[in-house]
Amino acid sequence: MSVIGDLKDSRGLLVNLTLREVRGKYKRTLLGQGWSLLNPIAVLLIYTLVFGFVLRVPVPIGENSGVQIFALYLACGLIPWTFFSNSVTSGMGALLGNANLLRKVYFWRPTLVVASVFAWDVTFAIELLVLMAALLIVGSMPLPWLPLLLLAVVLLTVFALGIALMLSVANVYFRDTQHFVSIGMQLWFYATPIVYPYSLIQDQADRMAADGNGFPLETIYRLNPMERFVSVFRSMLYDNTWPQWGDVLFCVVVAAASLGIGIWVFTRSQHRLVEEL
Amino acid sequence: MSAAPAVEVEGVAKRFRMYRERNQSLKAALMRGGRASFDEYWALKDVSFEIPQGSTFALIGENGSGKSTLLKCIARILEPERGRIRTHGSVAALLELGSGFHPELSGRENVFLNGSILGMTKRELERKFDEIVDFAGIEPFIDQPVKNYSSGMYMRLGFSVAINVDPDILLVDEVLAVGDAAFQEKCMEKFVDFRRAGKTVVIVSHAMGSMRTLCDQAAWLDRGSLLDIGRADAIVDRYVDKGHEKGVAPGTAGGANAEARVGSGEARLTTVEMLDASGTPATSFRTGDPVTVRVGYECTERVEQPAFALAMDTVDGMRFWAHHTRDGGLELPFIEGTGHVDLVIPALALQPYTIDLSARILDHTLTHTYDFRRHCYRFVVETGDHRESGGVVALGGRWTADLPASASETAV
Ligand SMILES: Nc1ncnc2c1ncn2[C@@H]1O[C@H](COP(=O)(O)OP(=O)(O)O)[C@@H](O)[C@H]1O
Numbered sequence: 001m002s003v004i005g006d007l008k009d010s011r012g013l014l015v016n017l018t019l020r021e022v023r024g025k026y027k028r029t030l031l032g033q034g035w036s037l038l039n040p041i042a043v044l045l046i047y048t049l050v051f052g053f054v055l056r057v058p059v060p061i062g063e064n065s066g067v068q069i070f071a072l073y074l075a076c077g078l079i080p081w082t083f084f085s086n087s088v089t090s091g092m093g094a095l096l097g098n099a100n101l102l103r104k105v106y107f108w109r110p111t112l113v114v115a116s117v118f119a120w121d122v123t124f125a126i127e128l129l130v131l132m133a134a135l136l137i138v139g140s141m142p143l144p145w146l147p148l149l150l151l152a153v154v155l156l157t158v159f160a161l162g163i164a165l166m167l168s169v170a171n172v173y174f175r176d177t178q179h180f181v182s183i184g185m186q187l188w189f190y191a192t193p194i195v196y197p198y199s200l201i202q203d204q205a206d207r208m209a210a211d212g213n214g215f216p217l218e219t220i221y222r223l224n225p226m227e228r229f230v231s232v233f234r235s236m237l238y239d240n241t242w243p244q245w246g247d248v249l250f251c252v253v254v255a256a257a258s259l260g261i262g263i264w265v266f267t268r269s270q271h272r273l274v275e276e277l
Numbered sequence: 278m279s280a281a282p283a284v285e286v287e288g289v290a291k292r293f294r295m296y297r298e299r300n301q302s303l304k305a306a307l308m309r310g311g312r313a314s315f316d317e318y319w320a321l322k323d324v325s326f327e328i329p330q331g332s333t334f335a336l337i338g339e340n341g342s343g344k345s346t347l348l349k350c351i352a353r354i355l356e357p358e359r360g361r362i363r364t365h366g367s368v369a370a371l372l373e374l375g376s377g378f379h380p381e382l383s384g385r386e387n388v389f390l391n392g393s394i395l396g397m398t399k400r401e402l403e404r405k406f407d408e409i410v411d412f413a414g415i416e417p418f419i420d421q422p423v424k425n426y427s428s429g430m431y432m433r434l435g436f437s438v439a440i441n442v443d444p445d446i447l448l449v450d451e452v453l454a455v456g457d458a459a460f461q462e463k464c465m466e467k468f469v470d471f472r473r474a475g476k477t478v479v480i481v482s483h484a485m486g487s488m489r490t491l492c493d494q495a496a497w498l499d500r501g502s503l504l505d506i507g508r509a510d511a512i513v514d515r516y517v518d519k520g521h522e523k524g525v526a527p528g529t530a531g532g533a534n535a536e537a538r539v540g541s542g543e544a545r546l547t548t549v550e551m552l553d554a555s556g557t558p559a560t561s562f563r564t565g566d567p568v569t570v571r572v573g574y575e576c577t578e579r580v581e582q583p584a585f586a587l588a589m590d591t592v593d594g595m596r597f598w599a600h601h602t603r604d605g606g607l608e609l610p611f612i613e614g615t616g617h618v619d620l621v622i623p624a625l626a627l628q629p630y631t632i633d634l635s636a637r638i639l640d641h642t643l644t645h646t647y648d649f650r651r652h653c654y655r656f657v658v659e660t661g662d663h664r665e666s667g668g669v670v671a672l673g674g675r676w677t678a679d680l681p682a683s684a685s686e687t688a689v
Pocket residue numbers: 275293294295318320338339340341342343344345346347
């Protein structure tokens with residue numbers, strides 16, 4: 001396939017662009033790379049305060065780990081989500097943000113989007129490491145799942161990449177794409193069990209069933225790929241159990257579909273890309 | 278030089294959209310009902326030619342004739358609507374105004390980024406880094422963000438990276454217009470090295486003089502179509518002549534050449550010619566010859582206090598001289614009917630060169646033009662008794678040496 005050939009040819013450039021993104025992210029800030037940890041910790045604190053203390057969301061007990069700490073339960077979902085949302089957002093802007101480069105030199109265009117997603121993988125990895133350290137301290141043992149965890153990271157990256165590829169070209173032709181996406185991302189966030197446990201949705205579905213309402217709430221809720229991703233991450237990190245294989249399979253399928261569609265959309269619409277920048 | 282082409286351009290057509298209303302929002306698209314409001318403009322119309330391997334190839338044409346568009350298509354930055362372009366070997370392009378640098382990054386970071394875009398590995402870049410910086414001559418600034426660079430520095434660094442990646446095909450668009458003479462000379466040397474190494478260079482430039490000597494082949498684009506292709510000297514001469522003809526024959530001026538003759542027309546230039554010592558019109562002179570420039574005019578009405586102006590440009594576009602009657606101390610109360618004014622030049626202080634003369638009739642404030650004819654007379658200067666070594670003007674300087682006694686003894 002020519003895409004793989006192109007990707008191979010662009011290896012060196014990809015590494016370079018990714019490094020540029022990683023270095024550039026917090027350039028000229030006082031705390032530098034420190035922000036890549038301070039940011040999520042601050043968000044974590046805020047959500048813990050609001051949802052853990054004020055709204056008193058029930059905190060599930062880790063199945064095998066026995067851990068029951070809201071902040072950690074939250075982090076196991078929030079960290080993958082943040083990676084996803086950041087990758088999509090910055091990948092979407094990668095073409096417009098590098099108009100200068102695109103107008104002057106030829107290279108395999110998707111490299112820009114891939115690099116900006118990969119740059120967030122670096123942050124993602126650091127955050128996961130810190131999270132695992134915290135989990136180990138409180139008695140959770142996620143290490144045996146490390147290889148599968150890695151696979152989950154790869155799948156989530158592929159999923160995000162596909163979406164970013166689609167949106168990046170859309171954003172060139174229609175500049176308000178990014179505004180729609182930022183609203184969409186907020187909705188998506190609350191449609192995913194991150195700040196609340198999945199059990200709340202189950203309770204609601206049970207209540208509706210008791211009232212004789214046949215609405216398939218759970219089925220629809222579970223169509224959300226991010227719900228599957230979060231539950232895969234959580235079962236390994238928080239519960240120390242194997243993820244449900246159905247969820248893993250779902251993730252594989254959506255990741256492949258997302259990338260396939262992403263590449264298709266990108267190659268089909270890149271024809272007039274440079275002129276439209 | 279092998280005969281196989283480095284670049285094959287086959288029936289290439291490129292269309293641009295000119296948006297009537299530049300609004301890339303979804304709302305605008307919905308309001309138009311999905312139909313975008315734009316005009317189509319064909320910047321290239323079925324252009325086909327080949328660029329031989331190892332040649333230095335010139336692409337010439339008026340502004341807007343599609344030269345940059347074609348280079349961008351060859352560089353794969355733009356995709357043509359129709360046709361095909363095949364390149365054999367690696368391509369590096371140096372397009373108008375620098376090459377895709379990131380303004381926030383330092384020169385060093387940009388060299389590495391740009392180099393890797395052009396396909397160099399990190400190790401190759403590390404090996405060539407000093408050479409690149411050296412060639413650009415910006416060593417003290419290499420760790421500053423390039424947004425602080427002057428346009429000349431920016432361009433030099435871009436050129437230096439592009440040329441040091443050692444592409445098989447180098448595309449260069451109008452970069453020689455920027456930068457000082459010393460740098461331009463360095464670039465020219467690089468082009469020659471390139472040719473010697475059997476590589477292909479495609480140059481777009483308005484410096485016709487250098488294009489003529491530097492390039493072996495040329496293609497002439499006119500409003501998106503290929504007008505002529507062949508030996509560079511022949512094509513350049515034809516191109517320059519055409520511009521020349523258009524200037525002489527008013528009325529035929531159209532499109533891009535409309536500026537060849539402008540003015541309100543109360544007084545018009547009839548003949549502009551250069552006379553030699555015997556008073557006959559000539560187009561060839563020697564350094565130091567006496568010359569008279571005769572400017573004939575014709576008035577439709579009485580024109581008060583006019584001024585006549587002359588200017589000379591080298592064939593590659595440098596304006597090196599201009600002079601008008603007011604600065605020359607000739608006050609004309611009025612002109613009427615027909616007549617002429619002369620500028621007597623006792624000795625033509627020019628070195629061998631091809632030169633274009635322009636003439637103008639102005640009002641006494643020098644702000645209103647009655648008639649202007651650009652490049653209406655071309656003449657060549659040939660070597661005379663007095664000979665100087667290079668440039669346009671012959672200053673007539675004499676060398677003397679104040680040698681120490683011993684040296685002058687051995688010299689004697
Ligand atoms: N991105 C663009 N969008 C619309 N029109 C363009 C674009 N780029 C160039 N053109 C038009 O295409 C024509 C050819 O331009 P160009 O290739 O830059 O000419 P040259 O380099 O010979 O001066 C011009 O009329 C120019 O206005």
